Amino acid sequence: MKISFERSGGIGGFHIRVVLDTKEMSRLEIRVVTNLIEKASFFALPSESKASTLADPFNYEITVQNGKQHIVKRYDDTIETQLRPLVEFLTNKARQKDKS
Template sequence: MRITFERTGGFAGITKKTTLDTNTLSAKEAKELPLLVQAADLFHLPAQIPSPNPQSDRFQYRLTVEDNDKQHTVIVSEAALPGTLRPLIEWLNNAAKQK
């Protein structure tokens, strides 16, 4: 599984982007990441999840997940982040900080 994660916006407007591949992650991380993707039901989320009340200085996330022959991209505003997706976003944010 391979995930490209991009966070844009925020107060400083700094973009953070990283690509993670379960083939190059630690064994623990390689086990956790697919479970988080599955718990988020990411492949069934719509391509865009906009905020009903757009606010400046909020983050926007773009996730592209490739798994075997499947690929799906989701763009979601921080203000519209579904609860099921939050643990995956937090995990990816932490992973991006470590790179």
């Protein structure tokens, strides 16, 4: 499974990105990310969200490829509750990548 994550926008225009491949992850990380995707009902989420009401929100784009591909785009204020843990996990992974 491949997961692409990108966060852009915000006041400073900061951009972070990470691509994860489960072939390169530990068993624990695979279990965690798979669980987060399942709990978010990721493949059942609509691709686009309603417009943001914030002045300069972060924009998120998550692509999961696992035999099929699904892309979900959200703003800070349009992230569903069940999707937020996956966004936080991927944000942390992107920040770790930037530090290395």
